[in-house]
Amino acid sequence: MKTKLFLLFAGLLLSVVAFSQENIEEVRVSPPEFAGFKGAALLINEANVELQSLNDYVIKRLEYPTTDAQDFREGKEVIQFTVQPDGTLSNFVVINSVSSAMDEEVIRVLRTTSGLWKPGCNNREAVAMDKEFAVTFKLAESSDLKSQATNYFIKGNKQLLLKQNPKRAIRHFNRGIVLLPNEKCLLLARGMSRYEVGDKEGACRDWNRIKALGGFESDELLDNYCEMSGYADMLKTVKE
Structure with a gap:
């Protein structure tokens, strides 16, 4: 009896899978x-x-x-x-x-x-x-934009993390991003600095840019400080 029930269940399952495959249109x-x-x-x-x-x-x-x-x-x-x-x-x-x-x-x-x-x-x-x-x-083949951007990244981190001066840190990160606009570390750090000075919109733009580039490094920041806080603001407005 159990065997028959198992075979019946398996047959139904296969039928559902086959039916689903027949009705799913491929999107190209x-x-x-x-x-x-x-x-x-x-x-x-x-x-x-x-x-x-x-x-x-x-x-x-x-x-x-x-x-x-x-x-x-x-x-x-x-x-x-x-x-x-x-x-x-x-x-x-x-x-x-x-x-x-x-x-x-x-x-x-x-x-x-x-x-x-x-x-x-x-x-x-x-x-x-x-x-x-x-x-x-680039003005010369010997110009190393990556090294320059790395230098700005180090200077920016020093201002942000050691001297706690996010406003000055943004200046360094801006210069680095001009050279390497798709560098996720620079975008992540600038977003954090922008958030520290109250520029939430700018911070979320930087973190969303990382996501658009295929990175996951900013997902937690987006969840905690962009999407979720935005939803909370919306609820607050509705209640008022």
Whole structure:
């Protein structure tokens, strides 16, 4: 009797699994890609399309702003934009700025790629998707941005942890992030410093940036000081 019940249960379980698999539709999402030629948007579902390098395209056309070169200003620009279903670009947002002149120069060159993109797809249908592009401005090959950023990180930690001066620590972390905008340690530390001086919004931006980069280092801070406290503030408002 027990054997028959077990076999019946197993059969029902397999039936449920099979039924579930039959009714689950596979969702396929592909990001936008730079093709480098007009009409690329018409080839959204073509797999064998020869793509150009966006980095090579931009570097060949990018000019170092004269004022920044004279001031020995270096760092990494990060620009976000939206690739529309027709392959054109819109909604340019500066994620990390070295200078306003560099912002304008990178965006100027990126605008020339409008219409040269394969758009992102959701189940083989073209949809608008965000894309990020990063480019480093360096005056000499011998310039070591990582070492410079590490030095700013050490100085910032000294101000934050030893001298308990988060305001001054932010200045050092800012300089480091200009050089390495996706360095999670710098973002984490700057977020903590911002929170200490009362800039909760700025702190949460830094910690959410870490999450967007695929890091988990800021999850606890987000839970304790961003999402949960925000929910508590909302409840307080409702009660009032």
